[in-house]
Amino acid sequence: MRVALFITCFNDTLFPETGRAVVTLLERLGCEVDFPEAQTCCGQMHVNTGYQERGLTLARRFQRVFADAEVVVSPSASCVAYLRENGAGLDGRLAELTEFLVDRLEVEDVGATFPHRVALHPTCHSVRLMGIGDRPQRLLERVRGIDLVTLDDAAVCCGFGGTFAVKNADTSMAMLSDKLRDVLNSGADVCTAADNSCLLHIGGALRRQRAGVRVVHLAEILAAT
Amino acid sequence: MSKTGFPAAARRELGDAQMRHNVGKATSTIRARRAARVAEVPDWEALRDAGAAIKARAMATLPEQLERLEASVTRAGGQVHWAGDAAECNAIVSGIVRAHGAREVIKVKSLATDEIGLNDALAADGVEAIETDLAELINQLGHDTSSHILVPAIHRNRAEIKQLFERTIARGQDLGWEAQSLAEAARRHLREKFLSVPVATSGANFAVAETGTIGVVESEGNGRMCLTLPRVLVTVMGIEKVLPEWRDLEVFLQLLPRSATGERMNPYTSLWTGVHAGDGPQDFHLVLLDNGRTDVLGDEVGRQALHCIRCSACLNSCPVYSRVGGHAYESVYPGPIGAILTPQLRGLENAPTLPWASSLCGACYEVCPVKINIPSVLLHLRGRVTREYKSRRSPEALAMEAVGRVFGSQRRYEQAQKLARLGRGPIVTAALPGWTEMRGLPEVPEQTFRDWWRSRTPPPARRDGSTP
Numbered sequence: 001m002r003v004a005l006f007i008t009c010f011n012d013t014l015f016p017e018t019g020r021a022v023v024t025l026l027e028r029l030g031c032e033v034d035f036p037e038a039q040t041c042c043g044q045m046h047v048n049t050g051y052q053e054r055g056l057t058l059a060r061r062f063q064r065v066f067a068d069a070e071v072v073v074s075p076s077a078s079c080v081a082y083l084r085e086n087g088a089g090l091d092g093r094l095a096e097l098t099e100f101l102v103d104r105l106e107v108e109d110v111g112a113t114f115p116h117r118v119a120l121h122p123t124c125h126s127v128r129l130m131g132i133g134d135r136p137q138r139l140l141e142r143v144r145g146i147d148l149v150t151l152d153d154a155a156v157c158c159g160f161g162g163t164f165a166v167k168n169a170d171t172s173m174a175m176l177s178d179k180l181r182d183v184l185n186s187g188a189d190v191c192t193a194a195d196n197s198c199l200l201h202i203g204g205a206l207r208r209q210r211a212g213v214r215v216v217h218l219a220e221i222l223a224a225t
Numbered sequence: 226m227s228k229t230g231f232p233a234a235a236r237r238e239l240g241d242a243q244m245r246h247n248v249g250k251a252t253s254t255i256r257a258r259r260a261a262r263v264a265e266v267p268d269w270e271a272l273r274d275a276g277a278a279i280k281a282r283a284m285a286t287l288p289e290q291l292e293r294l295e296a297s298v299t300r301a302g303g304q305v306h307w308a309g310d311a312a313e314c315n316a317i318v319s320g321i322v323r324a325h326g327a328r329e330v331i332k333v334k335s336l337a338t339d340e341i342g343l344n345d346a347l348a349a350d351g352v353e354a355i356e357t358d359l360a361e362l363i364n365q366l367g368h369d370t371s372s373h374i375l376v377p378a379i380h381r382n383r384a385e386i387k388q389l390f391e392r393t394i395a396r397g398q399d400l401g402w403e404a405q406s407l408a409e410a411a412r413r414h415l416r417e418k419f420l421s422v423p424v425a426t427s428g429a430n431f432a433v434a435e436t437g438t439i440g441v442v443e444s445e446g447n448g449r450m451c452l453t454l455p456r457v458l459v460t461v462m463g464i465e466k467v468l469p470e471w472r473d474l475e476v477f478l479q480l481l482p483r484s485a486t487g488e489r490m491n492p493y494t495s496l497w498t499g500v501h502a503g504d505g506p507q508d509f510h511l512v513l514l515d516n517g518r519t520d521v522l523g524d525e526v527g528r529q530a531l532h533c534i535r536c537s538a539c540l541n542s543c544p545v546y547s548r549v550g551g552h553a554y555e556s557v558y559p560g561p562i563g564a565i566l567t568p569q570l571r572g573l574e575n576a577p578t579l580p581w582a583s584s585l586c587g588a589c590y591e592v593c594p595v596k597i598n599i600p601s602v603l604l605h606l607r608g609r610v611t612r613e614y615k616s617r618r619s620p621e622a623l624a625m626e627a628v629g630r631v632f633g634s635q636r637r638y639e640q641a642q643k644l645a646r647l648g649r650g651p652i653v654t655a656a657l658p659g660w661t662e663m664r665g666l667p668e669v670p671e672q673t674f675r676d677w678w679r680s681r682t683p684p685p686a687r688r689d690g691s692t693p
Contacts, residue, residue: 009638014667014670016670016672016677019677035675040632040633040634040635041632043632048585049611050608051629052611054625057633058632128590155588156544157584162585164581164583164584165664167581168232168581169663170232204660204664207665
């Protein structure tokens with residue numbers, strides 16, 4: 001299957017290893033990966049911050065860039081949910097990574113090995129906006145060597161929320177400190193999610209606290225052998 | 226307390242560790258109870274749809290429903306008054322109280338009367354308003370304000386209430402630590418008032434246009450006392466509380482208690498229609514309050530905020546509310562519903578930070594019994610505040626404009642990525658302020674994803690380089 005990758009501006013710039021993992025994973029599963037280089041940003045930050053017009057212009061640009069793609073896969077549940085919500089879901093051709101794996105490729109065992117204790121942060125946009133269901137969980141359960149642990153209050157927001165994290169930094173930190181408590185209580189040495197935005201937030205504080213827990217995007221676990 | 230806007234108010238409130246503990250514990254308890262009671266109802270989603278549809282119909286036909294309500298209340302022996310704003314409403318209530326020569330009124334818990342500041346208005350007229358809901362009484366005795374729609378003293382714990390009661394209504398008597406004995410002290414204090422005060426005020430959960438019936442649901446029975454014992458009853462209700470038909474109650478009397486207190490049925494449901502000789506208040510007034518609601522109706526996206534039945538499920542489920550508590554919202558309507566209702570009722574310019582008081586996690590929408598899409602209204606109001614009230618030359622607007630232009634072209638975007646690696650440029654300016662104060666930031670990697678993609682050897686099959 002020929003797959004166009006929508007990496008997102010955030011991953012492209014800050015988390016290239018996530019993109020490399022998606023390519024590795026999809027090629028391992030027999031997909032032919034294409035990366036339309038004209039892609040930039042979907043406009044979610046603009047819309048969520050109050051700059052709708054500019055944001056929706058970028059969403060339309062996204063539609064044009066990927067107009068000819070058969071299937072578009074993205075490792076960001078948040079951007080996918082936003083694009084769908086704003087009529088830029090490419091008529092069902094846009095899929096978040098775990099949706100693509102479980103629904104389109106119909107695989108749950110992707111042949112990965114990751115011998116670590118891992119906690120999954122389900123992320124609000126994955127669960128509530130996009131309806132990702134238990135797909136990440138099912139994929140992780142089939143990874144060899146993994147010790148998957150459950151977070152208390154897993155579905156509660158980590159406090160990122162895009163520009164919320166800076167506009168309401170104190171509130172965001174209060175939410176984050178509770179999330180960190182649950183991550184540390186879980187005994188995990190890796191915290192994962194289907195979105196690097198939450199992981200930037202959670203990981204930023206873990207690093208600041210020298211907590212000894214690292215954050216890893218789900219795609220990187222699924223790509224690991 | 227003067228209003229500071231949400232970020233500063235939240236910062237202040239978050240400093241109160243006791244409040245954080247109290248509100249965190251109480252909201253998680255109610256949240257779990259609600260989830261259990263909702264899970265029992267097989268047609269819960271259909272009930273939510275029905276609730277949303279009834280409210281949408283009521284709002285679409287509001288003038289007609291209010292006139293029907295006025296006619297049916299009048300026919301049943303009540304008097305209907307129309308109040309455009311808070312001052313008018315307070316004057317109407319004051320006038321009724323004065324006409325009966327009362328110096329005291331007893332109150333059923335009511336957000337509408339809190340919204341218009343009725344207690345202060347009555348006090349200015351020399352009339353004491355006595356709150357009879359236990360939590361409202363706690364706030365009144367403590368010169369405190371409500372921090373939750375349903376549980377106004379949720380920010381207080383038992384130890385704080387014990388000390389407050391011993392200092393006030395128990396006049397120094399040791400009440401012990403049992404919740405029952407604390408409630409008993411309030412009961413003794415209030416019982417005297419129920420039996421002697423001639424005028425009561427209330428709000429309304431529902432008013433049925435078809436029959437002229439008003440409904441109040443409650444847990445403590447203080448409402449029932451206020452609604453039946455005094456000679457005079459004045460009900461203040463927001464115009465959005467009207468329901469077209471009697472049968473509509475069936476839906477809301479299922480949705481409300483399960484969503485609100487996590488009960489299958491609330492302990493007291495009082496319904497009354499006008500005046501009945503020898504039974505209950507002999508003089509009944511219904512004051513229909515607008516106070517900004519008509520303006521809210523004018524906003525096609527925002528108007529769904531008027532569907533709210535004040536259950537508080539959105540507050541209890543909100544990760545923001547359950548940490549900052551209610552006072553951070555600087556309104557009688559806190560939490561997610563407050564974040565969309567307060568700016569619309571007061572005017573966006575008077576509460577411009579509230580639409581941003583959310584991480585858009587969607588927990589509120591998931592639990593709302595009438596399916597108010599709070600996140601989408603928040604986004605809509607953010608857009609309105611930005612377009613209508615923010616300067617296009619503010620640092621934020623300029624940064625957003627700059628980064629928007631960058632994302633508009635592949636070339637500018639790739640240049641900006643190079644600058645970001647040096648810690649400079651429009652991407653960094655738009656994303657960073659305030660972040661690193663509390664969180665670490667990863668180094669911007671040497672190689673972007675697209676750099677890596679281009680550097681792959683052997684180059685993978687690619688399209689012929691055409692870009693739209």
